[in-house]
Amino acid sequence: MTADLTLDQLRELFLFEALDDDQLTFLRKMGSVTQVPAGQTVFREGEPAECFYVLLSGTVAMTRLVRGDEVEVTRTDHVGSYGGAVQAYVQPGEAKHYAATFTAVTDCRFFSLPGEAFAAVVREWFPMAVHLLEGLFLGMRASNEVIGQRERLLALGSLTAGLTHELNNPAAAAVRATSALRERVRAMHHKLAMLADATIEPKVLTALAGLQDDALAHSGTGPKLGALAASDAEDELVDWLEERDVQRAFDVAPPLVAAGIGPDWLDGLADRVPAHLLESALRWIVYSLETEQLMAEIEDATGRVSALVGAAKQYSQMDRSAQQTFDVHDGLDATLVMLGRKLQGLQVVTDFDRTLPPVPGFPGELNQVWTNLIDNAAGAMAGSGTLTLRTALDGDSVLVEVGDTGPGVPEELRRRVFEPFFTTKPIGEGTGLGLDISFRIVVNRHGGDLRLVSEPGDTRFQVRLPVRPAVTAVSPADG
Ligand SMILES: Nc1ncnc2c1ncn2[C@@H]1O[C@H](COP(=O)(O)OP(=O)(O)OP(=O)(O)O)[C@@H](O)[C@H]1O
Ligand SMILES: [Mg+2]
Numbered sequence: 001m002t003a004d005l006t007l008d009q010l011r012e013l014f015l016f017e018a019l020d021d022d023q024l025t026f027l028r029k030m031g032s033v034t035q036v037p038a039g040q041t042v043f044r045e046g047e048p049a050e051c052f053y054v055l056l057s058g059t060v061a062m063t064r065l066v067r068g069d070e071v072e073v074t075r076t077d078h079v080g081s082y083g084g085a086v087q088a089y090v091q092p093g094e095a096k097h098y099a100a101t102f103t104a105v106t107d108c109r110f111f112s113l114p115g116e117a118f119a120a121v122v123r124e125w126f127p128m129a130v131h132l133l134e135g136l137f138l139g140m141r142a143s144n145e146v147i148g149q150r151e152r153l154l155a156l157g158s159l160t161a162g163l164t165h166e167l168n169n170p171a172a173a174a175v176r177a178t179s180a181l182r183e184r185v186r187a188m189h190h191k192l193a194m195l196a197d198a199t200i201e202p203k204v205l206t207a208l209a210g211l212q213d214d215a216l217a218h219s220g221t222g223p224k225l226g227a228l229a230a231s232d233a234e235d236e237l238v239d240w241l242e243e244r245d246v247q248r249a250f251d252v253a254p255p256l257v258a259a260g261i262g263p264d265w266l267d268g269l270a271d272r273v274p275a276h277l278l279e280s281a282l283r284w285i286v287y288s289l290e291t292e293q294l295m296a297e298i299e300d301a302t303g304r305v306s307a308l309v310g311a312a313k314q315y316s317q318m319d320r321s322a323q324q325t326f327d328v329h330d331g332l333d334a335t336l337v338m339l340g341r342k343l344q345g346l347q348v349v350t351d352f353d354r355t356l357p358p359v360p361g362f363p364g365e366l367n368q369v370w371t372n373l374i375d376n377a378a379g380a381m382a383g384s385g386t387l388t389l390r391t392a393l394d395g396d397s398v399l400v401e402v403g404d405t406g407p408g409v410p411e412e413l414r415r416r417v418f419e420p421f422f423t424t425k426p427i428g429e430g431t432g433l434g435l436d437i438s439f440r441i442v443v444n445r446h447g448g449d450l451r452l453v454s455e456p457g458d459t460r461f462q463v464r465l466p467v468r469p470a471v472t473a474v475s476p477a478d479g
Contacts, residue, residue, distance in 0.1 A: 004028060005056075005111060013054055013080040013111070023125065030121075031113040042084075042102035042110065049085035049096040052118045058108030063101045075105060085115030089122040089130050090137050144420075166340055167308055174301035181294040184287050191284040200277060207272040208281055215285050216292055219259035233257045240266055246279045252286055259289045311337035315367050325358045328366070328400055328465070332389055335370040342375065345383045351390040359398050359465045361446045366465075369441050369450075372434035373402040373461045379425070380406030380459065397448065397464040408454040417452065 007024045010016050016024065033056065036042050042053060045065055059077040063070045083102050096115070123130050195205070225233060234253040240263045241249035256266075266282075273281045314334040329352055336348065377387050381404050388403040409417055416422050418439050423432030435450075442450040442463050449464040 005033060010111070013056075015054060015080060015082060019125075023121075026121065027113065030117050031111050034110045034112045036104040036108045036110065038104055038106050038108075040104050042104060042108070043098045045098050045101045047098050049088060049098045050115050051084050052086065052088065052113045052115055053082060053084045053102065053110040054112075055079060055081040056109040056111055059105040060108055061103050061105050063103065064099075065101075070101070073100065077106075084112075085118065087137070088115040088119035090134050092116070092119050092123070163308065163312055163338060166337070167305060170301040170304035170308075174298050174305070177294045177297040177301065181291060181298070184291045184294065188284065188287045188291065191280055191287065194280055195277065195284065204273055204277070208284070211269055211272070211281075212285055212288050215259055215261060215265075215289055218261060218265075219289055219292055225257070230254075230257055233262065236263060237261075237266070241282075244270065244275070244278060246282060252282060255286050255289045255293070258293070308337060316364065322362055322364075323360070324363065325360045326363045327358050328356065328391060328398055329354060331363050331367045332370055332391070332400065335367055335374060336389070339371065339374055339378070342378050343387060346378060346381060347386040349386055349388045351388065353391050353393065356391055356393055356398050357467050359446075359467055360469045361465065362441075365441045365445060369438040369463060370400070370402070372438045373463075376434060376461070377402055377404035377406065377459070379430075380404050380408075382406070394464060396468065397466050400463045400465070401460050402463075403458065403460040405457050406459060408456045408459045409452060414452055414454065418450075 005028060007021060007028065010024050010028060011019070016027065019027070034053070036058075038058075042060065043049075043051065045063075055076070056079060059075065060081065060083075061075040062073045062083060064073050065071075083100065084098065085096060087096050087099070195208070234257050237253040237256055238249045241252060246252060269281065269285075270278060311334040314330055315338045332350075332352070336343070336350075374387065374389075381387070385405040386403075388401070390399075390401040390403065392399045392401075413424075418435050419432075420436040421432040422435075423430035425432075439450050442448045442465070446465050447469075448466060449462075451462045451464075453460045453462065
């Protein structure tokens with residue numbers, strides 16, 4: 001602590017020039033003179049804003065973190081320049097943080113005031129100015145929030161539409177298969193009744209049941225035939241069936257072939273069943289094969305429904321708490337499912353190293369990043385091209401790369417694409433927030449890195465996520 005300032009010295013500082021003696025006396029009592037040697041930090045961006053500083057002598061540099069780099073915004077020796085807890089009077093009580101870093105370039109002297117006390121007098125002395133400033137400040141913040149919110153809603157809306165569409169196909173398939181199944185089961189009952197009425201010998205019925213089991217066990221185990229081979233096999237069965245006067249042989253042959261049944265098996269059946277019952281026995285077996293097939297279809301369709309619901313759950317992170325250690329592939333897989341419809345017409349290549357270590361962070365937020373990057377890539381390719389998702393280990397980081405074969409980002413725009421509200425899309429199609437939000441999630445929330453490498457036909461957005469938790473604590477440099 002050095003000697004106090006006189007009222008006249010305070011009045012020379014342009015901020016205080018219009019204050020009367022009482023007000024200056026008050027400031028003088030409240031504040032103090034602080035010396036900061038060359039090279040030391042006065043206050044650091046992101047730390048709680050506690051003090052308001054006015055430069056008395058020396059040169060100070062103001063830097064801000066821009067895309068992970070410290071960028072010098074100004075450097076000044078102008079006496080009266082101020083910084084620090086400058087927003088303390090807006091919304092008092094709300095925690096504020098320093099918006100920039102001040103570093104003493106030469107030895108500096110500051111008149112410093114505790115932020116809260118400073119805020120209280122500013123509100124008391126200049127109520128109208130504070131109202132106006134608050135309106136401006138809060139208005140801007142609110143409009144940014146509304147826009148961000150709207151974007152998120154729009155994104156959610158299009159995802160919901162995509163998911164609904166994806167769910168609809170398997171659900172409709174399951175409904176169709178169920179109604180076909182009901183019909184087959186009814187027909188089987190009918191055939192069974194017919195067989196029983198025909199005073200069939202118990203021995204034959206037992207054999208038939210054995211053959212049915214055998215046919216079912218066959219089905220699905222044989223090699224899948226190509227269209228041509230299947231049609232040849234069907235022709236062969238049709239000949240066999242027609243030779244034995246089986247009606248509508250063309251309906252009966254395909255399910256038998258699909259189940260891997262050939263003439264040899266049918267010979268075995270003919271040996272065990274009297275000729276006049278052959279057709280009924282065959283149809284009974286075909287119905288059970290079809291029943292089995294339909295049940296497999298239902299299983300498959302409902303399996304797809306639950307896989308989609310699982311992806312939606314993983315995507316939204318509905319049942320998980322915020323910070324955790326997780327495998328990046330879970331989110332990438334889920335995002336691809338969620339975006340399925342947007343990717344129609346594109347070739348999607350995944351080059352995943354599934355042995356990557358898990359990363360610490362916020363999986364739900366990273367899903368937003370994958371969504372934004374994939375959405376941009378799909379947008380850039382406008383319906384045709386290749387989307388490549390690649391993961392790899394890169395030093396102590398997990399690398400996730402989203403590549404596209406679109407026109408690329410011209411050199412002069414490469415820095416600007418990360419700016420909030422920068423977009424080249426027509427009004428109503430892009431807000432220009434996708435990359436800004438992604439950057440903040442990757443860099444600020446995960447201590448990672450988001451980079452762009454681009455040339456026409458090969459554009460890659462590269463996300464690097466540290467495998468170990470980011471060191472977020474900023475050490476108070478001056479104390
Ligand atoms: N893969 C890409 N290929 C070419 N240009 C891209 C690519 N990704 C982003 N850009 C450019 O960067 C701009 C900003 O992208 P950003 O995601 O931030 O906003 P947006 O896609 O325009 O809108 P929003 O994401 O809010 O819908 C885009 O308008 C586009 O010009
Ligand atoms: Mg975008």
